[in-house]
Amino acid sequence: MRQKIAMYSLIAVLSLARLSAFATEGMWLPQLLGRLNEKEMKGMGLKITAADIYNVNKGSLKDAIVSFGGFCTGEIISSKGLLLTNHHCGYDAIQKHSSVQNNYLDKGFWARSMQEELPNAGLTATFIVRIEDVTKQALEGVAGNLTESQRQSAIDKNLNRIKETAKKEAWQETLIKPFFEGNQYFLFVTETYKDVRLVGAPPSSIGKFGADTDNWVWPRHTGDFSIFRVYAGKDNRPAEYSADNVPLQPKHFLPISLDGIDANDFTMVFGFPGRTNEYLPSEAVKLTVDGQDPARVSMRDAALKVIDGFMRKDEQIKIQYAAKQASTANSWKKWIGEMQGVRQTGGIRRKLDYEARFQQLVKNNAEYQGTYSGLLDSLNNLYKTQAPYAIARDYYTELIRNAEMLGFANSAITLLQETRLKGEEQYETLKQAFLAKVKPQYGNYNNDVDREVATALLDIYFKEVPSNKIGGEAYQIWMETNKDGKTTANKMYSQSAFTSYDKLAAFLNRSFKTVSADVWKDPATRLMIGLRNGYIDFVNKPYDELQPEINRLQRRYMAAQMEVMKDKRFYPDANSTLRITYGKVNGYAPRDAVKYDFATTLDGVMEKYKPGDYEFDVPEKLRELYAQKDYGQYGANGKMPVCFIASNHTTGGNSGSPALDAYGNLIGLNFDRTWEGTMSDINYDPAICRNIMVDIRYVLFIVDKFAGAKNLIEELKLVHPKKAKPKVTPLKKAA
Ligand code: ARG
Ligand code: ASP
Secondary structure, three states: OHHHHHHHHHHHHHHHHHOOOOOOOOOOHHHHHHHHOHHHHHOOOOOOOOHHOOOOOOOOHHHHEEOOOEEEEEOOOOOEEEEOOOOHHHHHHHHHHOOOOOOHHHHHHOOOOHOEEEOOOOOOOOEEEEEOOOOHHHHHOOOOOOOOHHHHHHHHHHHHHHHHHHHOOOOOEEEEEEHHOEEEEEEEEEEEOOEEEEEOOOHHHHOOOOOOHOOOOOOOOOOEEEEEEEEEEEOOOOOOOOOOOOOOOOEEEEEEEEEOOOOOOOOEEEEEEOOOOOOOHHHHHHHHHHHHHHHHHHHHHHHHHHHHHHHHHHHEEEEEHHHHHHHHHHHHHHHHHHHHHHHOOOOOHHHHHHHEEEEHHOOOOOOHHHHHHHHHHHHHHHHHHHHHHHHHHHHHHHHHHHHHHHHHHHHHHHHOOOOOOOOOHHHHHHHHHHHHHHHHHOOOOHHHHHHHHHHHHHHHHHHHOOHHHHHHHHHHHHOOOOEEEEHHHHHHHOOOOHHOOHHHHHHHHHHHHHHHHHOOOOOOHHHHHHHEEEEEHHHHHHHHHHHHHHHHHHHHHHHHHHHHOOOOOOOOOOOOOEEEEEEEEEEEEEEOOOOOOOOHHHHHHHHHHHOOOOOOOOOOOHHHHHHOOOOOOEOOEEEOOOOEEOOOOOOOOOOOOOOOOOOOEEEEEEEEEEHHHHHOOOOOOOOOOOOOOOEEHHHHHHHHOOOOOOOHHHHOOOOOOOHHHHOOOOOOOOO
């Protein structure tokens, strides 16, 4: 054990030594760049100013960046509202337009004129007009002695007032979000465009090349992009979809650099990162990587093994489960990488070192002593107390998420409860809404798959979760079925009404009273009621009771770090608001004797090519272009660049974000991170954390040479910032 700890600190020292002179950690607020980052960015190579990046008085880079549908990022790349994002961000839209005859996921889609562009109900693009610090107004009159819920309602009142009085145009909206665990508040004035049409998408064999095997992995060879267009009303303002809408005229659109990337080039990524937790204390990080991640991973391991087995044998199941399997596998793989990364880089040791430094600084100062002594220990202790509930919570969530019949049963129980609350006469309406929601889910559901998933997960659940956190009712059923997942599942899947949509509809299409009585007889709802009651009383309640105090201390710990660590620059955790992160193009060395280069080429696509494989097939046209080395103006030194990595600090939600060069030109499209680096959400390490981007030259090559969509290429502004640069002129000789 001793030896192990010594090893960890050695690794920690080594990774510090590998640290470059520049900080690449951080997701910074664009309006504060001038104050906090501009100098460092210039030192790293930035050639424009902070005001060129964010400016409320004239067009700036931020005017080309949108939140795409609220879950990804997109950027505007032409004067006619052309929008670029990832293939996996446009996936749903592409899938919805696809049919067996016109399978755009399979074959790709290219609109040859604006008339052919396809509308997508509900898909939006949101611009940020302005960001304002409203901390003072938000916390006005919020006294220190309030409980957390009193405090929240006082703040909510303030926020409503701020929103009502905020200056904005009629077509704009406002949004206020807490930062730094609620120590600061920022107001966002936004413009949301509601007519966003599909323009182009490569086939999945390019856009999702490598699929799950390559997901989160470097070296990568995926052309993960799709193209949309934002439409506006005739006045250029947001409008609901109408055939009469016109292409948006943006305040700014990104020029595209054809000059490519070199090692150590400055890059920045501008987008909407979703969620990070960089300021957790050591116990919380330990809980994540030693408790929660292993729990979640073990449940998904088991579920995925079953699903993969069926998908390989059965074509119909493969189609039904494709999207579900992809999303289950995406987080599963990320969590594995997170555990490994934190272990490999001594992440917990580094947290402990940081905390020791914090404690020392508090100790050295009488004033800090008075306010902050004991704070960190209390917070760590709270996480320790919460840990068993947090882990049991994850087992429960994973059980009803992956064993879908239990999930359906859980929703049905909610339906009955809601009816009881709202009144029996509401049953018909509520039931119709419920059935409409589950019907498509049953379309992608298979009893044989689900039975085996449930079998495996019930065994893990009842073995791993202590019985006092399961509750008597569920445990009773478990005993009745011999404490055996298979027996429990067989009973459910042979007798329950939840085995098909039609049976379920028939079950629910009776009087509310009859249904309410029968849920105690149906084996799925009976087990689910037991699981749910136990979970609510013995897991969720104690978990929730600890949460307000954790929130309060986490907020104070944040404030304390910012006050005490005078030499440290702080950035707020990601919260789906607009951020800038910057770094350098660079490879990395994740393990002993393993060193990765920073860029891939089409040669690597061909190395991975497996004819007919569902992950690694390569379209014929792309193979021809490769054979002829027909790369046009997009190739470099006889090769076709495909992806590259850099030390930009990104997370989920940054997908589709532009990677920009030192001048603000588009050089790549962010879509993923390297596996060992996914721990960056809780513990960034510049030694191994890398974001993965598609080289913009590959995007253009596919649009132009593969798809022949010259109409799109003509809309773009292609530039040569490196070639345009004058050769270095000797300093003194002039004149
Ligand atoms: N890992 C990336 C992200 O978190 C990309 C996921 C899409 N690709 C895939 N093969 N599932 O979203
Ligand atoms: N693939 C992620 C996304 O969809 C990006 C990441 O987690 O790095 O946003």
